Amino acid sequence: MKTLLAGAAIALMGLTQTATADGHANYPERPIMMMVSYGAGGATDFQARIVTMTAGNEDALGMPVAIINKPGAGGRVGWNWLAGQAEADGYTLGAYNVPHFIAQSIKGGVEYSTESFEPIANWGADPAVLVVGADSAFNTLQDVVDFAKANPGKLTTSGAGLFVGHHIAALQMEKAGDMKMAYIPTKGGGAAAMKAVIAGDVMAGINNLSDAFRAASAGNVKILAVADLERNEFLPDVPTMMESGLAVDNASVNFRGVMVPKGTPQGIIDKLAATVPMMFENKRVAGKMKAGGSPMHIMNRDEVLAMWAAREETLKELLAGL
Amino acid sequence: MEFIYYFGDVFTPINFGLLLLGTIGGLILGATPGLSPTMAVALLIPFTFQLEAAQGLILLGAAYTSTVAGGAVSAILLKIPGAPANIATTLDGHAMALKGEGAKALQLSFLSSAVGGVFGVLLLIFLTPVLAQWALAFGPSHLFWLAILGVTVIGSLDSKSVVKGLLSGCIGLWLATIGFDDIMGAQRFIFHPSLGGGINIIAALIGLFAIPQVITMFAKGRKNDGAEAIQVQKHPIKGAISELFRYKRAVGIGTITGSIIGLIPGVGGQIAGLVAYDQSKKFSPDRDKFGTGHPEGLIAAESANNAMVGPSLVPLLTLSIPGSPTAAVLLGGLLIHGIFPGTDLFDNHPDVAWTFINSMLIGQILMCIFGLYVAGMAARVAQVPQSMMAAIVLGLAVFGSYSVQSSMGDVYVMASLGVMMYFLERFGFSAAPLVLGLILGPIAESNFIQGSMIATATDGLAPYFLTGTLNLFLIAVVILSILYSGYMELRTKRYTSKEEIMA
Numbered sequence: 001m002k003t004l005l006a007g008a009a010i011a012l013m014g015l016t017q018t019a020t021a022d023g024h025a026n027y028p029e030r031p032i033m034m035m036v037s038y039g040a041g042g043a044t045d046f047q048a049r050i051v052t053m054t055a056g057n058e059d060a061l062g063m064p065v066a067i068i069n070k071p072g073a074g075g076r077v078g079w080n081w082l083a084g085q086a087e088a089d090g091y092t093l094g095a096y097n098v099p100h101f102i103a104q105s106i107k108g109g110v111e112y113s114t115e116s117f118e119p120i121a122n123w124g125a126d127p128a129v130l131v132v133g134a135d136s137a138f139n140t141l142q143d144v145v146d147f148a149k150a151n152p153g154k155l156t157t158s159g160a161g162l163f164v165g166h167h168i169a170a171l172q173m174e175k176a177g178d179m180k181m182a183y184i185p186t187k188g189g190g191a192a193a194m195k196a197v198i199a200g201d202v203m204a205g206i207n208n209l210s211d212a213f214r215a216a217s218a219g220n221v222k223i224l225a226v227a228d229l230e231r232n233e234f235l236p237d238v239p240t241m242m243e244s245g246l247a248v249d250n251a252s253v254n255f256r257g258v259m260v261p262k263g264t265p266q267g268i269i270d271k272l273a274a275t276v277p278m279m280f281e282n283k284r285v286a287g288k289m290k291a292g293g294s295p296m297h298i299m300n301r302d303e304v305l306a307m308w309a310a311r312e313e314t315l316k317e318l319l320a321g322l
Numbered sequence: 323m324e325f326i327y328y329f330g331d332v333f334t335p336i337n338f339g340l341l342l343l344g345t346i347g348g349l350i351l352g353a354t355p356g357l358s359p360t361m362a363v364a365l366l367i368p369f370t371f372q373l374e375a376a377q378g379l380i381l382l383g384a385a386y387t388s389t390v391a392g393g394a395v396s397a398i399l400l401k402i403p404g405a406p407a408n409i410a411t412t413l414d415g416h417a418m419a420l421k422g423e424g425a426k427a428l429q430l431s432f433l434s435s436a437v438g439g440v441f442g443v444l445l446l447i448f449l450t451p452v453l454a455q456w457a458l459a460f461g462p463s464h465l466f467w468l469a470i471l472g473v474t475v476i477g478s479l480d481s482k483s484v485v486k487g488l489l490s491g492c493i494g495l496w497l498a499t500i501g502f503d504d505i506m507g508a509q510r511f512i513f514h515p516s517l518g519g520g521i522n523i524i525a526a527l528i529g530l531f532a533i534p535q536v537i538t539m540f541a542k543g544r545k546n547d548g549a550e551a552i553q554v555q556k557h558p559i560k561g562a563i564s565e566l567f568r569y570k571r572a573v574g575i576g577t578i579t580g581s582i583i584g585l586i587p588g589v590g591g592q593i594a595g596l597v598a599y600d601q602s603k604k605f606s607p608d609r610d611k612f613g614t615g616h617p618e619g620l621i622a623a624e625s626a627n628n629a630m631v632g633p634s635l636v637p638l639l640t641l642s643i644p645g646s647p648t649a650a651v652l653l654g655g656l657l658i659h660g661i662f663p664g665t666d667l668f669d670n671h672p673d674v675a676w677t678f679i680n681s682m683l684i685g686q687i688l689m690c691i692f693g694l695y696v697a698g699m700a701a702r703v704a705q706v707p708q709s710m711m712a713a714i715v716l717g718l719a720v721f722g723s724y725s726v727q728s729s730m731g732d733v734y735v736m737a738s739l740g741v742m743m744y745f746l747e748r749f750g751f752s753a754a755p756l757v758l759g760l761i762l763g764p765i766a767e768s769n770f771i772q773g774s775m776i777a778t779a780t781d782g783l784a785p786y787f788l789t790g791t792l793n794l795f796l797i798a799v800v801i802l803s804i805l806y807s808g809y810m811e812l813r814t815k816r817y818t819s820k821e822e823i824m825a
Contacts, residue, residue, distance in 0.1 A: 040364035040651060041654050070727050071727060072518065073501060076518060077519035084515070156776050182775065185772075187504040187768035188587075191587075191643050201776065214662045215642055217664070220642070220664070292657035292660065
């Protein structure tokens with residue numbers, strides 16, 4: 001038994017040595033796992049499955065990517081797992097949602113920060129939009145701002161929770177317009193927040209552009225403004241908040257992308273950073289994403305590193321008073 | 323009547339093949355303890371990427387329908403509900419199995435599932451626009467009162483003593499507070515990283531129902547030679563059909579309660595069976611027999627949990643709002659093909675919409691046929707010696723709770739709750755009220771917080787929660803429910819004796 005164990009140990013050591021010796025040229029040698037910290041069927045899960053569906057192609061990674069869901073506590077459960085328990089061997093990737101995980105790490109109570117992860121590439125950007133019910137008296141952002149200024153704290157506005165993009169957008173609107181809104185976080189994500197707007201439980205809502213676009217094409221809501229730097233291709237007629245006179249930048253845009261836990265070998269990070277953005281550019285991927293109403297925004301590793309750093313700074317300032 | 327034109331599409335070889343595959347696969351997955359409908363549907367997501375829109379939806383719809391019904395198999399034979407929808411099925415279903423009526427219980431459960439399911443889909447076909455308004459009518463204050471209505475049921479559910487029922491309900495309510503609070507982000511009772519996401523309801527269900535069974539089986543296996551295996555008498559299907567007609571009231575209450583509650587986004591599926599069980603108990607002249615293996619309770623619960631399937635898709639198909647995790651997966655199946663639920667779906671892709679809905683109608687009937695066949699084989703499952711069965715169930719329990727979120731933490735939660743429940747059962751507490759507390763706690767809490775935030779920003783708490791027709795109606799039902807329980811308690815003058823406490 002002892003010799004057997006020793007033999008196995010030597011064999012294992014041999015395996016790991018070959019892996020490091022060749023500078024990870026053969027990576028990946030087996031299927032890769034990608035953790036999504038939201039439930040199956042949600043927007044992040046759905047998009048993660050689409051953008052990784054061509055991973056097995058020879059011009060991409062050459063190995064399939066399997067999605068594994070670890071939902072709970074607004075994503076904290078999954079990201080805690082990725083930071084603390086996942087193996088940093090390059091076979092465990094994770095999907096990130098910015099500003100969610102950065103805002104959560106600033107507020108505390110979690111085991112991760114931007115320092116715990118290494119970004120690989122960004123695939124999507126879903127801006128927050130301001131929506132009101134189809135029969136609402138508000139027709140422009142100005143109407144909403146006027147009401148909020150005249151009635152401080154009376155404008156009930158739903159969103160998917162605290163310290164997610166929707167909440168950040170609401171905080172930015174309050175700061176930019178020097179007004180007070182009543183932000184109502186809902187349990188059950190963006191879908192529940194949208195239901196509250198359609199049913200008239202609240203006067204307005206902040207929601208994902210992709211979900212709002214669907215609800216608006218079904219005639220259930222009006223989209224008044226986009227919280228981004230420029231207008232979105234899905235909604236060319238809807239002005240940005242800046243155009244309407246409210247100084248709200250793109251800090252609330254929900255960026256989605258791929259990252260790995262800190263400690264993953266640099267060779268693997270470099271290889272992933274080179275291949276993954278190309279994988280996102282695949283025509284089939286783009287077609288499916290557009291059909292589903294999910295805006296794409298591909299960024300490479302360096303751009304994401306810069307974006308994370310910029311977000312962290314804005315969010316620290318914004319959340320300091322809370 | 324547009325839907326009739328698309329019936330032919332269901333019977334093309336590929337579509338019908340997928341329907342059969344989804345139905346049979348769903349029954350098997352549903353019957354496996356620990357695999358919930360949401361899990362089954364999530365497993366199928368990658369396949370829907372490759373299929374046509376209508377085909378993918380047929381597969382998902384069939385799997386959804388039959389896993390809900392298949393959950394009754396393990397609920398009846400093993401007293402392990404596959405999903406929250408099947409909790410009420412265990413109460414009388416397993417008692418019937420213990421009396422040797424396992425085959426009859428299974429036949430009744432599949433027949434009533436089919437009746438409820440067909441009614442639910444017919445509602446979806448004919449009344450979708452009206453139902454959509456209904457689904458929207460329930461705001462935070464109404465959902466809060468609905469959850470409170472559920473709490474009033476806790477005391478009388480499957481307990482000899484109201485006090486013990488309420489106590490286990492309170493344990494459930496407390497367990498529900500563990501984890502990150504989804505609305506405010508506060509951390510509560512997280513003394514181990516596994517609890518960060520709160521107690522997962524499926525893991526809790528498996529632990530609370532399966533583990534005490536396993537421990538009991540192991541304990542028995544040591545004592546005797548396996549003569550304890552449940553006997554299953556053969557039962558003619560015709561007999562089951564006539565039995566179903568005898569209990570028309572239970573079928574009616576189950577179907578209607580299930581349809582109405584199924585509509586409400588985020589609440590419906592989990593409590594439809596329990597509410598229907600409680601209502602039919604209150605209206606039945608044989609209410610004393612409930613819990614002792616009375617077919618009425620089983621029929622009400624099973625017709626309710628399948629009646630809910632059709633209406634639960636209304637918010638998704640009309641308003642594009644997925645009301646449950648399963649509906650969210652269906653939404654993905656539509657979006658991948660560029661089809662948006664809502665007017666776009668019915669106006670521009672009627673072939674997809676109606677083929678899908680029709681397939682659910684036919685799926686209900688297929689599910690019933692295969693279910694009755696499974697019921698015939700139940701005897702063989704029950705012949706497995708208890709010691710071996712205990713090992714199999716334990717394996718499935720670990721596998722099932724791990725696979726919900728691929729997390730070992732859920733397995734620890736399952737095991738600890740299970741061992742706790744084994745000892746609680748020794749003292750006369752039961753699992754059903756505990757789970758009901760666990761389900762209702764978050765609904766009541768989050769809707770109260772949300773409602774109070776809206777209320778303080780607008781008219782104030784009292785007008786928001788206490789006025790409006792729907793609020794007043796729900797409050798009246800809550801009061802009636804409490805008064806009724808109190809009245810029954812006094813009339814039967816049933817005091818808990820010392821022996822009962824010790825038992």
